[in-house]
Amino acid sequence: MKVLIYIGSSTLSLLEEIGRMFLFLLQAIAWIFRPPFRPARILNQLYFIGFKTTFVVTLTAIFTGMVLALQGYYSLRKFGAEGLLGSAVALGMIRELGPVLGSLMVTARSGSAMTAEIGIMRITEQIDAMETMAVNPIQYLIAPKIVAGVMAVPLLVAIFDIVGIFGGYLVGVKLLGVSSGSFWSSIESEVGWSDVYGGFLKSISFGLIVTWVCCYKGFYTEMSAEGLGKATTQGVVLSSVLILVWDYFLTSVLL
Amino acid sequence: MQRGRLELAVGVFVVLGILSMGYLALKLGKLELVGGGYYDIHAEFSSASGLKPGAPVEIAGVQVGRVKTIGLNDSQASVTLALQSGIEIYSDAIASIKSRGIIGEKFMELSPGGSGDLLRTGDTILDTEAGIDLEQVISQFIHGNVE
Numbered sequence: 010m011k012v013l014i015y016i017g018s019s020t021l022s023l024l025e026e027i028g029r030m031f032l033f034l035l036q037a038i039a040w041i042f043r044p045p046f047r048p049a050r051i052l053n054q055l056y057f058i059g060f061k062t063t064f065v066v067t068l069t070a071i072f073t074g075m076v077l078a079l080q081g082y083y084s085l086r087k088f089g090a091e092g093l094l095g096s097a098v099a100l101g102m103i104r105e106l107g108p109v110l111g112s113l114m115v116t117a118r119s120g121s122a123m124t125a126e127i128g129i130m131r132i133t134e135q136i137d138a139m140e141t142m143a144v145n146p147i148q149y150l151i152a153p154k155i156v157a158g159v160m161a162v163p164l165l166v167a168i169f170d171i172v173g174i175f176g177g178y179l180v181g182v183k184l185l186g187v188s189s190g191s192f193w194s195s196i197e198s199e200v201g202w203s204d205v206y207g208g209f210l211k212s213i214s215f216g217l218i219v220t221w222v223c224c225y226k227g228f229y230t231e232m233s234a235e236g237l238g239k240a241t242t243q244g245v246v247l248s249s250v251l252i253l254v255w256d257y258f259l260t261s262v263l264l
Numbered sequence: 265m266q267r268g269r270l271e272l273a274v275g276v277f278v279v280l281g282i283l284s285m286g287y288l289a290l291k292l293g294k295l296e297l298v299g300g301g302y303y304d305i306h307a308e309f310s311s312a313s314g315l316k317p318g319a320p321v322e323i324a325g326v327q328v329g330r331v332k333t334i335g336l337n338d339s340q341a342s343v344t345l346a347l348q349s350g351i352e353i354y355s356d357a358i359a360s361i362k363s364r365g366i367i368g369e370k371f372m373e374l375s376p377g378g379s380g381d382l383l384r385t386g387d388t389i390l391d392t393e394a395g396i397d398l399e400q401v402i403s404q405f406i407h408g409n410v411e
Contacts, residue, residue, distance in 0.1 A: 056270050060277040103288065164281025171284040198369065200292040200317060209285075 026146060033147075033225050037155055039149035042086040054157030058119045058220075062165060066114050070102075071171040073110060074176025077101055081177075082185050091185075095192035096199035098177030100158060102170050103208045109256055112215035115162055116248050120223035123154060124244035126239040127156030127227030136228075151228065155220045163209055170208065207263045214259065215252050222248035266293035294366040295367040302346040302351035304332065304349075307372075314370040314395060315361055321345050321372045331372060341394075345372065353389070355380035370395060 081097040127150060130136050136146045174196070182189045226244035230237050312334050321329040329347035336342065347353070354377035363370045374389075383389070 052270065052274055055274045055277070059281070060273045063277055075338060099292065103292070161277075161281075164278065164285065167281050167288055168351075170288055195293065198318070202289070205288045205292060241380070263322035 012215055016257055030222075030225050033151075033228065035219050036147050037065065037151045037221070037224070040145060041152045041156055043148065047149070048147070050119050050153040051156050052170035054153050056084055057122075058115065058154075059161035059164060062115055062118050062161075063168065066111055066165050066169050068176050069110055069114050070107075070172035071176035071179075073106055074098060074102060074173035074178075075180045077106070077173070078177035078180040078185070082097055082181060082187070086114065087197065091187050092191035093195050093199075094181045094187050095177070096195040098137040099196040099200050100204060102173040102177070104254075104261075107170040107173060108208050109252060111166040112162055113168070113249055115158075115165060115216070116219050116223070116245055116252070117157075120219045120248055121241055121245050122256050123220065123223040123229075124227035124241045125237065126261050127151075128230035128240050129223055131230050131239060132232055132234075146228075151224045154224055155217065158220030159213055160216075162219070163212040166208065166212035201202050201222045203263075207259075209264070211256060211259055214255060217253060218251050219248050222251060268287065273329065284333070301330065301349055302350050303385040305345045305347055305353070305383055305385075305387060305389060307340045307343050307345065307392050309359075309392050311344060311394040311395045312343055312361065312398075313397070313404070314363065315343065319371050321347065321364065321374060323351070323374045323376055326393075328374070343372075353367065353383050354375065354378060355383060355387075356391065356392045357389050358393065359389045359397035363395060 014138050079099075081094050082091060085091050085097065087094055127136075130150070136150075139146045139149060145188060178189075178192060181187045182192050223244040226240045226247070230240040267345035315331060315334060317331055317333055319331040321331060328351045329345055332344040332346040334341060334343050343359075345359075353374060356379055358375045358377070359372055360373050362373050363398045
């Protein structure tokens with residue numbers, strides 16, 4: 010009997026949580042299109058999510074590209090197809106690794122900070138103060154973050170792709186001696202518009218997922234220091250998992 | 265942080281991102297914003313197995329265009345080629361599907377011919393050779409039917 014009650018109550022609370030998350034997203038999206046617009050806040054968030062993440066994304070990208078070239082070289086060499094290394098690196102980067110790893114880095118760097126920032130504002134009752142002053146906290150805090158996330162993540166992913174391919178070029182051509190002509194020509198002949206388009210679509214949706222989940226977890230944090238720590242962890246874990254799961258679904262639909 | 269510095273940083277980031285995006289879309293994705301510079305020629309093959317849209321079209325090993333579309337026409341593979349304008353091919357041109365190495369990609373080799381009429385947009389190359397089916401060749405070899 011107790012087991013049944015436990016199962017029932019946890020199912021209900023899970024459903025409530027999912028429902029609350031979607032209502033939160035709908036509210037945030039609705040508030041994006043309602044004046045007053047605050048371009049300065051979006052600019053601030055673009056600086057925070059975009060510019061400040063560029064360095065870490067570049068670093069991740071160059072090493073991802075380098076290791077991809079190394080691994081690809083040893084697999085392709087078995088078939089005597091080292092000439093395809095360029096397309097293997099570029100397709101891997103553009104289709105999968107760029108969007109996924111790029112957004113995971115954004116989650117780790119900006120998403121966690123977002124949850125903590127909003128959570129602190131909740132705990133110190135700054136959010137309640139905003140409501141008292143008739144400033145909608147979702148519009149003032151959340152909407153600019155979501156807009157900036159959807160704008161910044163595709164740009165970061167594009168930088169990630171380019172830098173990653175360059176990293177692959179460094180290892181493949183400069184270190185392992187694949188001819189530079191076949192490296193670039195295999196990229197040009199194999200990579201098509203559908204690959205690039207699929208990567209962009211993924212990165213836009215990942216940008217939405219990261220900002221949405223991390224803002225939600227901060228906004229509804231428990232009112233204690235411990236609770237905020239828990240919320241931050243949950244935000245990062247949930248958005249990382251959602252990115253990977255959603256990536257699988259998008260890939261299977263796009264292919 | 266000063267407002268000017270902030271705007272500069274965001275500006276740098278956005279320009280960098282859009283440049284990367286543009287490079288991906290235009291150079292790698294081959295998204296053609298401006299058409300032109302190309303004309304279309306048709307060719308029919310008994311089999312276009314392995315040939316994909318976007319495959320290079322070469323004359324004497326030099327790329328002169330791309331395969332644009334592949335369709336079916338009366339149980340023949342109907343292939344449309346986009347050739348750079350300025351490349352002249354004649355009505356006795358031969359189009360053949362070849363592959364680079366055993367697992368290499370398929371591409372189209374043209375020998376432009378030299379007599380007859382100049383082919384224009386929408387004309388058809390009559391003389392075509394489908395790619396060699398490697399398995400068939402090997403099985404012929406194994407079963408001893410090689411002439």
